[in-house]
Amino acid sequence: xxxxxxxxxxxxxxxxxxACEETQEALLVDxxxxxxxxxxxxxEQRLRLTTVFITHDHYDHTGGLRSATNHYDVHVLSGGAxxxxxxxxxxxxxxxxxxxxxxxxxxxxxxxxxSISLVFPGIVFTGDALFSGSIGxxxxxxxxxxxxxxxxxxxxxxxxxxxxxxxxxxxxTVGIERHHNxxxx
Amino acid sequence: xxxxxxxxxxxxxxxxxxAHALTESEYCWEHLGDRDAFVASLNPRDLVDAWLAGVxxxxxxxxxxxxxGARLSGAKLAGADLRNADLxxxxxxxxxxxxxxxxxxxxxxxxxxxxxxxxxxxxxxxxQRANLVGTRGRRARFSKANLYYARPGNADFQxxxxxxxxxxxxxxxxANLAGxxxxxxVGAANFENANLEGVKR
Numbered sequence: 001x002x003x004x005x006x007x008x009x010x011x012x013x014x015x016x017x018x019a020c021e022e023t024q025e026a027l028l029v030d031x032x033x034x035x036x037x038x039x040x041x042x043x044e045q046r047l048r049l050t051t052v053f054i055t056h057d058h059y060d061h062t063g064g065l066r067s068a069t070n071h072y073d074v075h076v077l078s079g080g081a082x083x084x085x086x087x088x089x090x091x092x093x094x095x096x097x098x099x100x101x102x103x104x105x106x107x108x109x110x111x112x113x114x115s116i117s118l119v120f121p122g123i124v125f126t127g128d129a130l131f132s133g134s135i136g137x138x139x140x141x142x143x144x145x146x147x148x149x150x151x152x153x154x155x156x157x158x159x160x161x162x163x164x165x166x167x168x169x170x171x172x173t174v175g176i177e178r179h180h181n182x183x184x185x
Numbered sequence: 186x187x188x189x190x191x192x193x194x195x196x197x198x199x200x201x202x203x204a205h206a207l208t209e210s211e212y213c214w215e216h217l218g219d220r221d222a223f224v225a226s227l228n229p230r231d232l233v234d235a236w237l238a239g240v241x242x243x244x245x246x247x248x249x250x251x252x253x254g255a256r257l258s259g260a261k262l263a264g265a266d267l268r269n270a271d272l273x274x275x276x277x278x279x280x281x282x283x284x285x286x287x288x289x290x291x292x293x294x295x296x297x298x299x300x301x302x303x304x305x306x307x308x309x310x311x312x313q314r315a316n317l318v319g320t321r322g323r324r325a326r327f328s329k330a331n332l333y334y335a336r337p338g339n340a341d342f343q344x345x346x347x348x349x350x351x352x353x354x355x356x357x358x359x360a361n362l363a364g365x366x367x368x369x370x371v372g373a374a375n376f377e378n379a380n381l382e383g384v385k386r
Contacts, residue, residue, distance in 0.1 A: 003192040005274070005294075012334070021193065123192075132298065133318040133338030133356060161258065163276070169336060170316040173258070173278050176298030180319025180339045182359040182378070 001101060003123070004041055005165065008032045011060035013167055016125060019047045020099025027051045027098040029118065029125045030167060034064035034071065051098065054078035055127025056115040061167060079107075080114030090116065092154070106154040110147020111136030117155065123163045124174070130155055130164060132172040135183045148183065156184075191234045191256045191276075205236055214239035229270075243281075278316075333372070 002019040010032035017038065019026035026047035028038070031054075042049055049072040054062055057080050068074060069086055076083025077090045090096070092107035096118060106117040108129035115136070117126045128136040130151050138144040155164070160175030179185065189195040194205035197213040204213035210223060214237075217223055224242065229250035237252075241261040250270040258276050263283045267290050274294045282297075285305045293311050298318040308328045317337035326346045334354040344364040353372025357379045366385040 001192045007294075131336075132296075132316040133336040133358060169334065170294045170314050171274070171276070171296055172298055172316050172318065173276075173296070176278055176296070176316070176318050180299060182338045185339070 001120070001123075002026075002045060002047070005171070006035055006038055006041075008035055008060075010063055011168070013060040014165065014169075015064075016165055017041060017047070017049075018098060018101070018120065018123075019045070020101045023099030024048055025050045025099035027053055027096070027103075028068065028074075029053045029165075030055055030061040030127065031064040031068050032060040032062070034067035039071075049074055051096070052076045052083070053096065053118055053125070054082045055117065055125060055129075055167060056080075056112045057082050058112065058128070061127065077105075078114065079105075079109075079116035080112075082114075092116070106150075108147070108150045108154060110138050110143045110150065115147075119158060119162070122161070123165065124155060124158060126155065126164055126166045128167045130177060130181075131166045131168060132164070132170050132177070133181055134169075135181075152184070189236050191236050191254055194236045194256075205238065207237055207240065208232070208235040214241075332374075 002021055004017045006015045008015055013032040015031055016029040017026055024047050026049045052068055052074050076087045090105045094105040096103040103118050103120040108117045109115050111128045115129050156178045158174045162174045164172040189206040189208050197204045197206050197216055198211045199216040206212055229247045232252045232255050235255040238256055238258045242265055243261045244264040246266050248266050248268045252275050253271050254274045256276040259279045261281045262285050263281045265285045267287045270290045272290055272292045272295050276296045277300050278296050278298045280300045282300055282302045282305050287310050288306050288308045291311045292315050293313045296316040297320050298316045300320050302322040302325050304324045306326045307330045308326055310330045312330050312335050313333040315335045317340050320340040322342045322345055324344045327350045328346055329349040331351045332355045333351055336356045337360050338356055338358040340360045342362050342365055346366045347370055348366050349369040351372055352370045352374040355374040357374055357376050359378045361380045362384055363380050363382045368385055
């Protein structure tokens with residue numbers, strides 16, 4: 001697996017490239033802005049960007065989508081209707097393939113109704129549902145309960161050593177968040 | 186031999202073991218034969234993206250080490266000298282860093298959640314955006330460190346020294362800062378539900 005995080009200028013959001021070493025196919029998780037560093041990395045590593053995975057439909061995670069779909073022959077996966085003609089809606093349990101790597105979509109609504117996470121062996125992308133020491137902002141107590149319930153059910157049931165890569169801020173692990181996140185303990 | 190590394194870690198060769206092999210070895214730390222020889226063989230300047238979970242580097246001279254993106258979860262680094270080390274995006278979750286010296290180290294985006302940094306020194310270090318969730322850091326020293334947007338939620342920093350530290354957007358949510366020194370800090374931090382008893386300002 002090839003993996004590289006990028007800190008973007010748009011609201012300090014994160015974007016991630018995950019790729020299969022064998023086939024050189026690459027997945028981009030969120031794209032608040034098509035940063036030159038991302039393009040350079042794809043070029044230098046000779047990766048072929050095939051998929052953009054959108055964790056939720058907010059500008060700081062989708063702002064570079066049009067540039068990405070114009071520059072690369074990609075299809076767009078999201079939990080809603082993001083990405084126009086190249087879009088495909090995915091839901092909890094759906095598989096996402098990147099070369100020989102297989103990921104799985106996890107439902108993590110609350111921050112937005114379309115919020116989804118994506119887990120590969122050892123690594124999970126949580127968008128704005130779960131951060132290091134925090135959770136995503138919600139519009140109502142009911143949304144907050146939905147968010148917390150889904151994190152407990154779909155993220156905290158992963159092994160403790162799985163890495164969490166959120167939409168903003170530093171990485172974490174399932175163990176750190178399960179044992180120390182102030183919103184859960 | 187293909188090298189085990191972070192995000193491409195190979196399984197430990199020990200039958201039945203589910204851990205990953207260390208970089209430069211075919212075994213995990215637990216099943217490594219000659220640990221002293223392994224540690225001696227490491228080049229601290231060339232540990233980018235290394236897989237070193239659980240290794241014992243206590244008391245080692247790691248000044249200026251380059252461990253960018255390495256995974257040292259659960260590593261033993263008590264008393265280690267990590268001054269000026271490059272630890273950007275390094276995973277040190279659950280590591281033992283008691284009394285370690287990380288002055289002027291670069292820990293941007295480092296993961297120190299659940300680690301023990303009690304009495305460790307981070308003076309002048311770059312701790313921007315670091316994960317310090319649940320970190321134990323009694324009497325740790327962060328004088329003039331940059332903690333911009335760091336996340337010490339639920340951390341124990343009793344009697345820690347943050348004199349002159351940059352704490353803009355630092356999230357001390359529910360942290361225990363009893364007796365800590367925040368004199369001369371710069372920036373507005375989030376102290377939601379933090380214990381600020383006896384804090385010196």
